[in-house]
């Protein structure tokens with residue numbers, strides 16, 4: 001039977017989960033987002049305001065989608081660092097970076113969003129995509145982003161969200177609740193009833209206990225960010241949060 005990880009188990013569980021699905025990850029995102037994945041990332045990049053020469057950190061970079069997008073915007077004069085806790089996801093990101101024109105701009109390293117391996121004030125922009133639901137401690141993750149930003153630097157977070165309207169909520173639950181456990185059986189190949197890691201079943205329940213968009217924005221402000229805001233997409237099932245380090 002599936003058992004959702006406790007907060008103490010979450011980090012090891014999430015690492016094992018993403019190591020296991022790294023080879024399916026990019027293809028499944030296209031299906032699960034109904035082909036909207038790239039469009040959401042382009043909106044995110046516009047809001048980030050990347051400029052040539054900037055230094056960008058992509059926290060929980062996974063297979064490197066937002067990392068590559070940032071590199072294409074900051075160009076050869078810029079620098080983009082991607083950090084993630086899953087060696088499997090980083091290996092896939094390395095392949096994609098090597099095959100891209102941006103290999104000289106991007107550096108990938110293993111690390112934890114809760115304890116970033118960079119000095120204070122290192123980056124102009126810090127991003128995080130589809131990962132805030134997976135961290136053990138959200139306020140600490142946001143505080144770490146603030147610490148590594150230079151004054152005036154911007155933080156942007158893109159993730160799934162619980163739609164605030166009843167129709168959006170119903171549609172998301174129907175879509176995730178029926179589709180995702182099936183993906184575990186058909187794509188990931190979970191056959192054993194006692195198998196503890198069921199990546200897409202976990203995903204279908206990952207909004208349980210996750211802060212509302214308004215509450216997450218409050219966490220940004222409590223961490224010290226100013227000029228905060230959030231923009232809902234796709235009936236509120238996706239949300240981009242942003243803030244500036246004073």
Ligand SMILES: C[S@@+](CC[C@H](N)C(=O)[O-])C[C@H]1O[C@@H](n2cnc3c(N)ncnc32)[C@H](O)[C@@H]1O
Nearest residue numbers: 018060061062084085086089112113129130131
């Ligand atoms: C859904 S994937 C998102 C990947 C990528 N940002 C994207 O847009 O496709 C979530 C990623 O967060 C990473 N992750 C989860 N918890 C983390 C943590 N505490 N520190 C660093 N990375 C983490 C996972 O390993 C995984 O690669």
